[in-house]
Amino acid sequence: MRAEAAPYQQIAAEIRRSIESGKLRPGERAPSTRALVRDHGIAMATATKVLATLQQEGLVHSRPGVGTVVGPPPRLSATQQRAPEPSLSREEVVRSAIAIADGEGLAALSMRRVATDLGVSTMALYRYVGGKDALVLQMVETAVGDFPFPAKRPTSWREGIETAARLQWSAYRAHLWLPAAISLSRPQVLPNLLVHTDAVLRAVSGFGVDASTSLYAAITVFGYVRGVALNLEPEARAEQDTGMTADEWSGHQTDQLVALIGQHDLAGFRALDFGSFEFDYDLDQLFEFGLGIMLDGLAVKLQRMRAPLR
Known part of the structure; x- marks a missing residue:
């Protein structure tokens, strides 16, 4: 007998159907992690994994300053690729890293992955948090400080x-x-x-x-x-x-x-x-x-x- 799909897979499938049917259209905001926690009664880590699954499938992408939106990330023009990178704060970098670790575990965390989620180059992160070891320390400090x-x-x-x-x-x-x-x-x-x-x-x-x-x-x-x-x-x-x-x-x-x-x-x-x-x-x-x-x-x-x- 086939085991029932895990909760995050069931919720991801529901959102996938909404995207495929046109109920959620390209460019529209996908449900946030907080909305998923509220509407489905799941943990924040599970909600994060829902969006990570859809992002890996190319159905949604993270847009800085907006959140998760429907559709694959847009291809940048040559002019856009040469544009200055957005200004960040240490808090934004650390919170982004925490979101990755919450959803996929610490093994999935890398400077490149955080940079991708924030829409900046990997080298840009070093100005804010140093290397990965220093980043993990700041994640620990922030996570404990939230309580x-x-x-x-x-x-x-x-x-x-x-x-x-x-x-x-x-x-x-x-x-x-x-x-x-x-x-x-x-x-x-x-x-x-x-x-x-x-x-x-x-x-x-x-x-x-x-x-x-x-x-x-x-x-x-x-x-x-x-x-x-x-x-x-x-x-x-x-x-x-x-x-x-x-x-x-x-x-x-x-x-x-x-x-x-x-x-x-x-x-x-x-x-x-x-x-x-x-x-x-x-x-x-x-x-x-x-x-x-x-x-x-x-x-x-x-x-x-x-x-x-x-």
Whole structure:
């Protein structure tokens, strides 16, 4: 039985039919990513992939200052080719790069690709962001900065860490490439990342532990959130490729799993009664569940090491 087309493919097919039927005519604006998110209830990354698919087919193209419009990109005349390149800002370059990474992954990002989307030469980008490595750093800084801390300070150590962790999770949720772009062992020295580390350091300061313990606590929190978030992009791409959610995929494995449980006498699994038990696999729930366990354990550890919780 043929698997159902992934959501982005279904939406792309719908827009393709509108273009082929003349409902959307050349030069008219195609639905924006925000409109696709609103109208179809999909993630921004999925909406970006819809337009990327149509652009690869030559059905739409990006027009600076306008958005995505119907039709292939126009062929430039010799005079136009010699015309001065449009003026850009660093913010425009970084946002364009983020849009590419959101829709197609960080592997699809290149200086040439960003330049093409912005309608400038590749060399022109170096005036704004330097090379690709420097661009990725600015993408990380911008993506994290889009989820600022609330002005009101947390009232407890636990709320302080929960706030930092959930903001990081939200950033990872919005930008699936982001967890892999940030290093745990060699953290990038970026202002918006340092704010997150500082928030955890302030939270654990009330325990009166030494500096090394405080830093290990901050790294542990960051490592936990990033570790779970590293599963977001592979899961999203698997869902797009197969047209099945994680729960639907697991449902297709039930018979095989039940057979293996009996064959190898896996008592722990057998106690779950997989024949009738339906597990709702959700990464958001997993994140919250693990965050609670981590903070419970961190409180006990820090209390034992030094001062009582205040």
